[in-house]
Amino acid sequence: MKTRNAAHAEESAEVEVLFAEAAKFDLIAKKIQASLGRMKNGDQPLKDAMKPISSSTQSLQIMNSNIDKILESIDKMLGPSEDKGREERIIRAGPEKVGLPDYLASLKRIERSLEQMSSTNLRVNQQAIGDFNELLGEGNNRLQALFRSILSEKLHPVEPLHYLTKEIPFPVIKQEKATKLGMIDSFLSSTTARDASYSSRESLSIRIYAEIRGAYLSGSLHNLSAASISTSKRKASDEIYRQGTSGIGIYAQGLEGIFSAEFGNISAIFSRDNWGVAFDATCRKAMAEFAKTLRELNMHIKQNLATDCFLAYEILEIVTNIGYRLDQLSGQLKLPFADALKPIKENAKSSLAELIEDVRRRVSSMQTLPADGSALPFTTDVMSRMQTMIMYPQSLASLMASVGDGNWNSLAAVNASSNTNSSTSLPSLKSFDVGADSSQLLAHYIMDTIETLLTSLDAKSRSLLKSKHVSGVFMANNVAVIECLIRSSDLTTTLGPAAQKVETWRKRGTSAYLDSWREPCSALMDVQYTSRHARPPSGNNGLIDSAAVIKQLGSKDKEIIKEKFKSFNTSFDELSARHNKGLQMEREVRSQLAREVAAMIEPLYARFWDRYHEIDKGKGKYVKYDKGNLAAVLASLG
DSSP states (O other): OHHHHHHHHHHHHHHHHHHHHHHHHHHHHHHHHHHHHHHHHHHHHHHHHHHHHHHHHHHHHHHHHHHHHHHHHHHHHHHHHHHHHHHHHHHHHOHHHHOHHHHHHHHHHHHHHHHHHHHHTOGGGHHHHHHHHHHHHHHHHHHHHHHHHHHHTTOOOOOHHHHHHTTOOOOOOOHHHHHHHHHHHHHHTSGGGOOTTSOTTSOHHHHHHHHHHHHHHHHHHHHHHHHHHHHHHOSOTTSOOOTTOSTHHHHHHHHHHHHHHHHHHHHHHSOGGGHHHHHHHHHHHHHHHHHHHHHHHHHHHHHTHHHHHHHHHHHHHHHHHHHHHHHHHHSOSHHHHHHHHHHHHHHHHHHHHHHHHHHHHHHHTOOOOOTTOOOOHHHHHHHHHHHHHTTOHHHHHHHHHHHOTTGGGOHHHHHHHHHHSOOSSOOOTGGGOOOHHHHHHHHHHHHHHHHHHHHHHHHHHHHHOOOHHHHHHHHHHHHHHHHHHHHTSTHHHHHGGGGGHHHHHHHHHHHHHHGGGHHHHHHTOOOOOTTTSOOOOBOTTSOBOHHHHHHHSOHHHHHHHHHHHHHHHHHHHHHHHIIIIISOOOHHHHHHHHHHHHHHHHHHHHHHHHHHGGGGTTSSSSOOOOHHHHHHHHHHTO
16 A cells, blocks of 8 residues: 555656646747747848848859959960960971871961950950961961972873873872872862962962963873874875874873873862862863864864865864763863864864865866866865765764755855854754764765766866767766765765766766767668568568568669668777777776667667668678677677
């Protein structure tokens, strides 16, 4: 019991203590609450007091940031000035010593420094700007000198014939050199490296390249230019130009080869945007020499148009094709080639009318013709011209199309077409297409030339050759020469059916010749009066009985028959002798005329002989030839 009371008393004491502590905490809570109330009422004055301090602090932070930036900019501005010594050492040493990449890097750093200092416009930087500009100028000069040095190293004109004959490519700049040149060009082509005194299309590097490599191209092609002129003039004045005789073909091949190689160099060195400009500038001097060569050849052609117009046709074909190939490769030089060809093109065009006019003029000026009726050498010359002409189908297709079908018969018409179609461009590739129309134009021209020749010869033979049969042989011989030269060349293909027009002139010549044989033919004509006598008796084989026919004739009729035989014999012998010895005939003309004579004489004589050969009873006094003998003589005419 006592123990229980003690425990209860102890617990009561602890409760009292807990209550006492709780009272203390209540008191503290009340004090805190009171303090919070006081703080809530007093924070506004504090905020009002802190506002000015906060504003000043922000201003100071901004100022501090600006000062840091200014100090940073000053450091940047002072940096290039401090680096000037390093860049100066590199620039003064030169790219050969420090190496091209490091040298270019130094120049680019100088450019950037100049941009930075120029943008500040501070007076303190003016001296540094001047120094850096001086270094940049010296650096550019040293780069230009290196560019020249690399281009000029071991550079000598080459002999194009060596590469053309051996069919090997023309030499090009080595890749290592091309890489260095490209690096230098990349810098010199920048806007800061341009020279305002020159065209903006050409950078410093392009001008240097064109100067050095242009001289190399011109020097390499010089011998070919001289050879083209000398080989074109190395012939007799009246000799027709033979295809390939002139060195212009080799010259053009060399020019194309070395230009193509040069475009490869340019492609490896310059940026794509500058390929055309660089190529045009580099080839300018060589093209000027080429144009000068063509002008000199054109003067030679103009002075010998009738024989050397074929050289003009050859030049047109060669140069036009090369011009198109180079234009497709580079997109350049089409205009320079067209300008160089223009005078030759005009000469070639006028030659079409001049060749026909030359035929008229040459025949008209002839004072004599062969008395034996032989063909003129001039006929062979004219046909040789035509044979040579068909070797240039491309250039003639373009020329004849521009002149117009048939207009070549008049110089005035050709000149008018030249004025109308005057152009400073190369002929189109379509105009060089040798199609059916172009071949027809060429055939028309050749036939017009042949027609002009034969018409002129016919008129001249009528005035100079008094004997019609000589005139006929003369025309037949010339026609035979023409036909022979057509058959023996590609003229057969070119002319086609048009060649049959020559046959008309052969028939005219044959007819004129046969006129002289009408005299012996007329002697074989007799008159029969069927009402006066009975029908002539026939022999056992149905042949006419000549003895019976003669018996029925009166003495006067017999004398007439005798005279006819005598007249025939005289005329036939004279014409046969003249045919065999007095006239000069082409082999085919002789045989053809012999056949024509036999076809005319033999049937008439056979009929006459059958009726009247018994007039001299086989003594041969009047009847000189029997049918077999006459046939043998006629056969000998061929």
